[in-house]
């Protein structure tokens with residue numbers, strides 16, 4: 001039995017559907033990410049689950065209970081907002097204690113649970129500080145502790161890491177995953193950062209223009225993107241055309257010329273001597289990414305992106321002619337994009 | 341050198357400040373110690389504490405000061421009770437309506453206080469609209485004009501924008517998501533107001549109430565026009581001393597005492613609030 005399920009969930013503002021006919025089921029203890037470009041309806045979906053936005057159509061069922069029209073305060077979900085939304089006039093401890101105070105938990109138990117929650121997010125030492133005396137990452141962890149301390153059935157995170165710099169973000173991704181595993185809490189996280197979604201979730205839900213277009217485990221999503229949009233949005237992708245060849249074999253061609261489209265991940269292409277690959281090309285530019293080199297190679301199929309690991313030797317110069325090779329089963333057929 | 345230039349640059353503003361505020365205040369202070377005689381007038385060279393003794397020794401002055409104090413305090417309280425929810429509703433309004441209502445709240449500032457006071461006296465007079473309505477409904481006419489009620493209601497009307505604006509400004513800085521966070525943590529709407537919104541807009545309420553109290557305590561036109569001859573407030577009393585009695589030193593004394601009283605009340609109020617919320621408000 002699904003723990004949280006959205007059934008045909010729809011939200012319309014005037015005539016525009018911000019979220020249209022969304023179906024999703026989440027199992028107990030699962031970590032699911034909602035991934036999509038800006039304005040695709042991620043926040044709206046999350047807010048409907050939290051109860052801050054009225055549902056136009058459809059149902060939300062939480063642990064067997066229909067909560068579609070329940071008040072936010074009666075759903076008891078833990079919500080972490082993009083801007084943290086801490087109470088600036090309360091200390092860290094008071095912020096975390098707020099939900100317990102609302103539940104009339106006795107003082108001694110309250111203190112104990114606040115202490116535990118703060119040590120879970122490693123902020124024991126800062127209990128008496130005010131939010132403005134904390135760094136961004138620390139505030140984020142207070143928000144997390146505040147949501148977790150009420151032991152909610154579901155944790156909702158709205159782009160919790162988007163305000164942090166790259167290093168801190170990575171550290172916090174790890175933290176969130178650690179805490180989620182430790183507590184075993186069912187979690188739905190909104191993000192527009194594909195690497196974040198891939199690295200910490202059990203399943204990723206891709207949303208486009210108010211609709212879900214793919215739900216898969218991170219590895220499957222990356223390896224088998226369903227549409228052209230997803231192949232571009234999740235990781236980098238080369239797009240080539242495909243058509244049925246003479247011997248029943250599939251043939252590649254330029255994008256516009258084929259009967260269907262194929263996606264080829266840049267790291268799946270290897271470089272060899274001229275004439276020894278499936279086709280030849282000339283290196284236009286290269287970019288150094290630290291652990292990898294990214295080449296843009298001009299070929300008869302158009303410009304292809306190739307990523308090679310940095311193995312300590314000097315990279316190929318611009319203008320070098322190379323052969324390109326890949327195994328054909330790594331070409332992934334794509335469906336037409338869904339357009340709203 | 342640099343410091344000197346800094347002082348020089350503040351010169352014009354300082355001159356204005358000194359000329360328009362410090363100098364008249366100083367002269368008023370000096371005047372309050374000058375000897376006064378009904379036949380010869382003010383003697384600028386002789387000094388005395390008689391006027392202070394007179395004020396402190398006469399229960400009439402106590403009565404007027406006390407009345408000023410409670411009318412101002414009540415006005416402030418009513419402005420808080422009306423202005424804070426008003427500002428909150430205003431801040432939650434959607435785009436076109438918000439500016440429309442904000443302007444509606446501010447337009448009274450563009451009309452002279454005297455005109456508005458006359459408006460109220462037309463409404464509240466013995467044959468005013470209110471009494472006509474009461475009679476039409478079969479009731480007996482009530483004396484409204486020249487009562488503290490008339491003064492307070494008109495003062496609240498005039499002072500409300502001075503409460504709404506600072507509260508509105510501090511509401512602008514509020515994160516609406518913090519309210520949603522509180523709701524999701526199980527708080528009722530009333531608890532959100534009490535525990536999340538109010539504490540954060542307290543600085544705005546504080547400055548609003550300081551402005552309202554200060555202006556109400558020194559208000560002149562409204563008690564003058566709606567309080568009548570018998571219901572004196574301090575400012576109208578000062579006016580009487582200057583222009584009816586021609587006893588300028590006594591008027592100056594009352595003015596100085598009003599200033600001191602105002603300062604004491606405001607500073608104490610500020611101190612109390614700050615001590616309670618200092619850490620939280622930063």
Ligand SMILES: Nc1ncnc2c1ncn2[C@@H]1O[C@H](COP(=O)(O)OP(=O)(O)OP(=O)(O)O)[C@@H](O)[C@H]1O
Nearest residue numbers: 013017018036037038039040041042043044045192
């Ligand atoms: N109150 C509203 N009134 C009208 N339209 C709205 C309202 N709130 C959101 N929308 C529209 O609904 C769509 C989805 O908005 P939503 O905030 O869910 O996007 P999002 O996926 O969270 O984007 P982002 O990544 O930028 O946060 C947007 O096109 C937005 O313009």
Ligand SMILES: [Mg+2]
Nearest residue numbers: 042043044158
């Ligand atoms: Mg959003």
